[in-house]
Amino acid sequence: MARMKFLSDAERCIECNGCVTACKNENEVPWGVNRRRVVTINDGVIGAEKSISVACMHCSDAPCMAVCPVDCFYKTSDGVVLHDKDLCIGCGYCFYACPFGAPQFPQAGAFGLRGKMDKCTFCAGGPEADKSDAEFKKYGRNRLAEGKLPACAEMCSTKALLGGDGDVIADIYRERVARRGSKGAEAWGWGSAYGQPPKGAGGAAPAAPAGGKS
Amino acid sequence: MTRPLLAAVLGALLALAGCMEVEQVSSPEKQAGQTVKRDTNPWSNEPLAMGPKWSKGDRKSWEEQIKRRQFAQHEHKRIYQ
Numbered sequence: 381m382a383r384m385k386f387l388s389d390a391e392r393c394i395e396c397n398g399c400v401t402a403c404k405n406e407n408e409v410p411w412g413v414n415r416r417r418v419v420t421i422n423d424g425v426i427g428a429e430k431s432i433s434v435a436c437m438h439c440s441d442a443p444c445m446a447v448c449p450v451d452c453f454y455k456t457s458d459g460v461v462l463h464d465k466d467l468c469i470g471c472g473y474c475f476y477a478c479p480f481g482a483p484q485f486p487q488a489g490a491f492g493l494r495g496k497m498d499k500c501t502f503c504a505g506g507p508e509a510d511k512s513d514a515e516f517k518k519y520g521r522n523r524l525a526e527g528k529l530p531a532c533a534e535m536c537s538t539k540a541l542l543g544g545d546g547d548v549i550a551d552i553y554r555e556r557v558a559r560r561g562s563k564g565a566e567a568w569g570w571g572s573a574y575g576q577p578p579k580g581a582g583g584a585a586p587a588a589p590a591g592g593k594s
Numbered sequence: 595m596t597r598p599l600l601a602a603v604l605g606a607l608l609a610l611a612g613c614m615e616v617e618q619v620s621s622p623e624k625q626a627g628q629t630v631k632r633d634t635n636p637w638s639n640e641p642l643a644m645g646p647k648w649s650k651g652d653r654k655s656w657e658e659q660i661k662r663r664q665f666a667q668h669e670h671k672r673i674y675q
Contacts, residue, residue, distance in 0.1 A: 382657045456633055490611035507633045524636040527646030527659055533667065544664040545657070552668045559670075 383459040385546035391566040392540030395431035399532035406531035407520025413484045415500040436482035436500035437573035444474035460502040468496040503530040
């Protein structure tokens with residue numbers, strides 16, 4: 381059973397912002413809303429500067445779902461966290477709860493009034509009818525319903541951003557870590573979003589392989 | 595003389611700005627129960643004519659083609675596909 385996840389490899393990201401552009405273009409995201417953005421950490425520090433692509437990670441135990449006062453979030457059967465904009469009141473609680481700063485709020489009026497929350501949908505649309513105009517206008521394109529993966533991950537030139545079934549991207553990342561001989565700690569945000577697998581369970585958290593160099 | 599005029603202009607501007615507010619209301623059918631609409635599954639859609647193929651309604655075939663597609667993200671494997 382597929383469980384959709386993102387993996388952002390800090391060792392690979394070259395801060396090209398291709399993912400940001402792909403997302404903006406694919407979903408026709410309005411001005412002022414950035415569903416995905418590239419963040420640089422240790423900016424200017426030689427040897428320590430890393431870039432990461434950040435958006436909603438579709439957490440296993442999503443804090444936004446827990447705090448929403450109108451309960452507008454839901455999780456699809458493949459693990460994508462989505463929300464119903466017809467219920468959202470734009471309170472911003474989800475923004476405070478999210479460890480990734482994913483929820484975005486468009487300005488909806490002349491006095492800085494917040495509009496309904498907007499965030500990455502894993503290119504899975506929303507609760508409107510699949511591939512309908514209403515779904516596209518509110519949530520963007522539904523690529524999963526077209527049998528495709530999120531545009532950001534598919535467009536990433538260095539494949540720093542992986543998206544799709546957690547088991548498969550963990551395998552890809554594990555093999556990559558083994559080849560480059562790192563410890564595998566560059567999977568930024570993976571632990572916060574998906575936690576560690578319970579002991580004894582063959583979880584998908586990509587750890588450094590036993591034979592890898594350190 | 596200028597002060598009341600200025601106040602009138604500012605008042606008119608504020609009133610006009612108020613007209614720019616976008617109305618945000620819940621759909622009536624959702625106010626009653628306040629329940630989230632359920633989403634349909636991606637595999638219940640007809641595949642695009644020129645896109646990836648799966649059997650409509652069959653979760654397994656949809657997942658298999660998504661997994662195959664994911665290997666395009668694996669630079670060590672995609673050239674051998």
